[in-house]
Amino acid sequence: MPPLSMARYWGGMLGFIIQRLLQSVGVMLAMSALVFIGVYAIGNPIDVLIAPDATQDIRAEVIRRYGLDLPLWQQYFAFLGRLLTGDFGRSLVFDIPVLELVMQRLPATLELALAAVLIGAFIGIPLGIYAGYRPHAVSSRAIMAVSVLGFSVPTFWVGLLLILTFAVNLGWLPAGDRGPTVEVFGIGWSFLTLEGLSYLALPALNLSLFKLAMMIRLARAGTREIMLTDTVKFARAAGLSELTILRRHVLRLISIPLVTVFGLEFASTLAFAVVTETIFSWPGVGKLIIDSITSLDRPVMVAYLVLVAFFFVVINLIVDLSYALLDPRLRRGRAA
Amino acid sequence: MKAFWREYRENWVAVVALVVVVLVVLAALTAPIFAPQDPYDLAGLDLMDARRPPGFVGSGEYVHWLGTDAQGRDLLSAILYGLRISLQMGLVAGAVAMTLGAALGILSAHLGGWVEALVMRVVDLQLSFPAILLALVLVAVLGQGKSQLIIALVAAQYAYFARTAYGAATAERQKDYVEAASATPLPSWRVVLRHILPNCLPPLIVVGTVQVANAIALEATLSFLGLGLPPTEPSLGMLIANGFPYMMNGRAWISVYPGIALILLIVAINIVGDQIRDQFNPRLRR
Amino acid sequence: MSDATLLQVRDLRTHFFTRAGVVRAVEGVSFSLQRGEILGLVGESGSGKSVTGFSLIGLVDPPGRIVSGSIRFDGQELVGLKQPEMRRLRGKRIAMVFQDPAATLNPVLTIGQQMALAVRAHGTTSEAAARDLAVRTLTRVGIPDAAARLDAYPHEFSGGMRQRVAIATALLHGPDLIIADEPTTALDVSIQAQILAEMQKLAKETGTALVWISHDLATVSSLADRLLVMYAGRIVESGRVGQVLRDPRHHYTRGLLDSLPATALPGEKLNQIPGTTPSLLSLPPGCPFAPRCPRADAVCATDPPDVVVADRLFRCHHPLGLAA
Numbered sequence: 001m002p003p004l005s006m007a008r009y010w011g012g013m014l015g016f017i018i019q020r021l022l023q024s025v026g027v028m029l030a031m032s033a034l035v036f037i038g039v040y041a042i043g044n045p046i047d048v049l050i051a052p053d054a055t056q057d058i059r060a061e062v063i064r065r066y067g068l069d070l071p072l073w074q075q076y077f078a079f080l081g082r083l084l085t086g087d088f089g090r091s092l093v094f095d096i097p098v099l100e101l102v103m104q105r106l107p108a109t110l111e112l113a114l115a116a117v118l119i120g121a122f123i124g125i126p127l128g129i130y131a132g133y134r135p136h137a138v139s140s141r142a143i144m145a146v147s148v149l150g151f152s153v154p155t156f157w158v159g160l161l162l163i164l165t166f167a168v169n170l171g172w173l174p175a176g177d178r179g180p181t182v183e184v185f186g187i188g189w190s191f192l193t194l195e196g197l198s199y200l201a202l203p204a205l206n207l208s209l210f211k212l213a214m215m216i217r218l219a220r221a222g223t224r225e226i227m228l229t230d231t232v233k234f235a236r237a238a239g240l241s242e243l244t245i246l247r248r249h250v251l252r253l254i255s256i257p258l259v260t261v262f263g264l265e266f267a268s269t270l271a272f273a274v275v276t277e278t279i280f281s282w283p284g285v286g287k288l289i290i291d292s293i294t295s296l297d298r299p300v301m302v303a304y305l306v307l308v309a310f311f312f313v314v315i316n317l318i319v320d321l322s323y324a325l326l327d328p329r330l331r332r333g334r335a336a
Numbered sequence: 337m338k339a340f341w342r343e344y345r346e347n348w349v350a351v352v353a354l355v356v357v358v359l360v361v362l363a364a365l366t367a368p369i370f371a372p373q374d375p376y377d378l379a380g381l382d383l384m385d386a387r388r389p390p391g392f393v394g395s396g397e398y399v400h401w402l403g404t405d406a407q408g409r410d411l412l413s414a415i416l417y418g419l420r421i422s423l424q425m426g427l428v429a430g431a432v433a434m435t436l437g438a439a440l441g442i443l444s445a446h447l448g449g450w451v452e453a454l455v456m457r458v459v460d461l462q463l464s465f466p467a468i469l470l471a472l473v474l475v476a477v478l479g480q481g482k483s484q485l486i487i488a489l490v491a492a493q494y495a496y497f498a499r500t501a502y503g504a505a506t507a508e509r510q511k512d513y514v515e516a517a518s519a520t521p522l523p524s525w526r527v528v529l530r531h532i533l534p535n536c537l538p539p540l541i542v543v544g545t546v547q548v549a550n551a552i553a554l555e556a557t558l559s560f561l562g563l564g565l566p567p568t569e570p571s572l573g574m575l576i577a578n579g580f581p582y583m584m585n586g587r588a589w590i591s592v593y594p595g596i597a598l599i600l601l602i603v604a605i606n607i608v609g610d611q612i613r614d615q616f617n618p619r620l621r622r
Numbered sequence: 623m624s625d626a627t628l629l630q631v632r633d634l635r636t637h638f639f640t641r642a643g644v645v646r647a648v649e650g651v652s653f654s655l656q657r658g659e660i661l662g663l664v665g666e667s668g669s670g671k672s673v674t675g676f677s678l679i680g681l682v683d684p685p686g687r688i689v690s691g692s693i694r695f696d697g698q699e700l701v702g703l704k705q706p707e708m709r710r711l712r713g714k715r716i717a718m719v720f721q722d723p724a725a726t727l728n729p730v731l732t733i734g735q736q737m738a739l740a741v742r743a744h745g746t747t748s749e750a751a752a753r754d755l756a757v758r759t760l761t762r763v764g765i766p767d768a769a770a771r772l773d774a775y776p777h778e779f780s781g782g783m784r785q786r787v788a789i790a791t792a793l794l795h796g797p798d799l800i801i802a803d804e805p806t807t808a809l810d811v812s813i814q815a816q817i818l819a820e821m822q823k824l825a826k827e828t829g830t831a832l833v834w835i836s837h838d839l840a841t842v843s844s845l846a847d848r849l850l851v852m853y854a855g856r857i858v859e860s861g862r863v864g865q866v867l868r869d870p871r872h873h874y875t876r877g878l879l880d881s882l883p884a885t886a887l888p889g890e891k892l893n894q895i896p897g898t899t900p901s902l903l904s905l906p907p908g909c910p911f912a913p914r915c916p917r918a919d920a921v922c923a924t925d926p927p928d929v930v931v932a933d934r935l936f937r938c939h940h941p942l943g944l945a946a
Contacts, residue, residue: 030461148603148606148607148610149603152549152602152603152606153553153599154554154598155557156557156560156573156576157556157576160576163583164583164592268465268466271466272466274468274469274561275468275560275561279580290472290561290562290563293472293475293476293563294563301473305469305473312465
């Protein structure tokens with residue numbers, strides 16, 4: 001690219017990034033307002049912040065400290081201010097700052113979700129491309145049947161079956177807890193040891209099934225459509241092998257929608273981890289939120305929701321940016 | 337209608353699925369007649385019968401074809417009654433979500449302006465947000481119970497209907513005959529009822545079928561997590577959860593049979609829904 | 623077959639097996655092509671001209687397939703050839719250019735990447751050598767500053783330039799035969815003329831034979847040496863361009879010529895062929911053009927014979943220009 005258009009390109013990108021950042025802040029504000037209304041205004045805010053067995057003095061103290069006697073909008077801004085400083089309050093059950101609690105549990109969930117999304121992508125995309133390439137083959141129909149099952153069968157049931165098969169009947173893999181972790185950067189990770197991996201395997205597989213189904217479906221639909229285009233015919237006419245066409249042309253073309261879904265799915269995977277973590281007693285934030293719902297530990301609930309919303313927004317932003325990197329047409333469209 | 341059925345019959349998998357759905361619904365409807373035992377009648381339970389394997393003849397002197405659960409309940413009866421509750425929740429939530437969503441979608445397409453902008457923005461935001469999380473939050477905030485659960489399910493699902501109805505209605509709105517009808521002095525609600533609504537129905541039915549299955553699955557998930565219905569009204573999800581602790585020590589049937597019933601129902605509804613969608617979709621016709 | 627003959631097609635039949643029935647898109651087509659010759663293949667849409675082109679390069683999409691006939695290319699039989707062997711011919715010795723360059727080029731790969739894939743489809747070549755070949759070929763088809771343009775994406779080119787890129791891709795390995803399926807239809811008229819002239823020049827320079835498929839008789843006749851006129855999957859007339867234009871034998875060819883604006887006087891109404899192209903699903907026996915033909919009579923309900931006079935061929939019971 002000549003220097004002038006390069007400058008215009010980056011200028012355009014910068015504007016685009018700023019615009020998307022502002023949008024993200026807007027969504028975060030909206031989400032925080034929703035969480036605030038949901039947990040603080042609909043529920044009783046005193047229940048949110050004070051243990052039911054607290055004394056009258058503590059009650060009065062907390063009401064004053066959190067300004068629960070103030071008008072709603074003032075409370076919201078105070079709430080926002082506390083969020084921005086990372087003050088989510090203390091967990092009623094664990095009696096440590098919520099932020100600390102969530103941060104302790106977060107790596108386990110991130111590891112699980114990442115493993116699941118990667119399994120979904122690295123198995124699902126090739127299978128989907130194959131099913132789209134040979135839509136009428138028996139093997140493709142089998143792949144699609146798996147995808148239909150993955151979509152419709154609830155995650156928790158698949159988890160149970162996995163435990164029943166691999167842990168109870170075959171005894172190959174452990175089915176609960178996280179097992180040993182290796183500390184890197186002060187955070188424990190499972191994937192670094194074989195034993196850790198064996199603990200990670202079943203929950204990750206369980207969580208990945210829905211992503212797998214979705215990746216298969218998307219890759220198949222995209223491939224089917226692209227195989228009929230003149231781009232593929234032209235590549236064939238140039239003597240490219242089918243494998244090269246699939247790898248270089250088709251994969252590249254379907255990667256654009258796949259990246260979007262991949263990103264969005266990562267956010268929803270964090271949410272779905274709730275179920276998987278409960279079944280496999282995986283000590284992540286998902287298990288934490290269920291425990292805090294059943295024990296009415298509402299500061300933890302708020303922190304979790306804001307956190308998921310935050311991840312969601314950040315991932316959306318990353319997806320949008322990588323979109324612009326993957327699709328040259330978009331790049332110019334936005335730069336111009 | 338006849339042609340529709342003829343085309344439907346071509347796919348034998350879909351026919352089997354439809355038969356399964358009909359049978360399951362019938363079984364759920366007639367549960368009080370055919371179930372060997374009333375699982376909610378605590379007086380009829382005997383702890384001596386608890387956790388017995390399939391085929392066991394208990395104190396009631398009849399065969400527990402699917403075994404018994406931890407309370408000594410006949411599992412077959414529990415499943416039949418559980419199906420009733422699961423189906424009921426799925427259908428009610430689906431119907432409410434469909435009505436609400438369709439109304440919102442069609443209205444915002446019809447009214448346009450800021451109503452359209454606001455409603456569709458919220459819908460889009462919600463669609464990109466995992467439904468299960470929303471349901472979790474609502475259950476957490478509202479507490480447990482049938483109506484609370486239905487509210488949570490509706491909140492998690494109405495957006496799909498709104499999006500679908502909106503899409504169909506805007507497509508319809510741009511067609512000539514609707515524009516022509518709008519130009520006549522007919523009241524605009526009549527245009528909506530006579531022209532727009534009927535054309536939104538096919539896609540809504542398709543989404544509706546799948547969403548009923550999703551509602552059942554979501555309800556089961558919430559109940560499994562202990563956030564669904566109270567234990568006095570055990571749906572399939574809770575039956576599965578109740579059996580979960582016994583899975584590790586060889587009494588898998590307590591979870592497995594309710595699970596099979598659930599999966600059968602959900603997968604069958606999904607297959608029927610897929611078939612209807614394919615038949616409504618002119619692009620896939622060959 | 624003499625050494626000068628590059629391609630000999632005999633009684634080619636390509637059918638599509640659809641749910642509604644068998645579509646006989648190409649029904650008994652025979653022709654031959656000399657090295658370096660430019661053959662114009664003309665017909666309305668649905669006449670089977672594109673399917674003929676795809677049959678030659680072995681790219682008929684299912685549910686279609688070649689059911690019978692023979693395609694001899696430089697002495698080698700292509701019908702029934704295994705796909706890997708066919709693939710080695712494609713791009714190397716038989717190339718193809720399509721109608722819409724916006725649809726043929728991959729929008730998310732640079733021109734250089736796409737051309738490099740085409741170069742490397744036939745033998746391992748270094749990245750640098752592949753780029754070098756691409757630059758040289760792009761320059762040959764008239765793309766200025768080709769080396770700098772190699773890293774551009776298709777959308778950064780104009781329609782005419784994109785088609786030049788596609789043509790350059792077809793020319794990479796110096797093929798013996800290029801099948802061009804309406805390559806100028808999607809372009810502006812002024813650019814059409816440029817591309818036509820350049821294709822003609824390139825073909826003559828390199829000795830590449832061209833099969834130029836078009837519905838536009840005017841374009842083809844300015845370029846081709848010989849014409850094939852197709853109707854309903856069959857060749858109804860063929861011959862040297864001058865002969866066919868000046869002295870058509872088939873009523874369909876006559877109709878096509880009459881509907882050209884150039885032959886009409888200013889202000890005069892353009893002639894149209896009455897009726898529409900028949901459905902290939904339910905073709906009546908006999909001459910397929912009979913329902914639209916001004917001269918049709920009872921004889922036309924039987925299959926017309928192939929009449930070969932000198933180097934011309936036509937299929938008509940009542941040929942024009944001959945005292946019958």
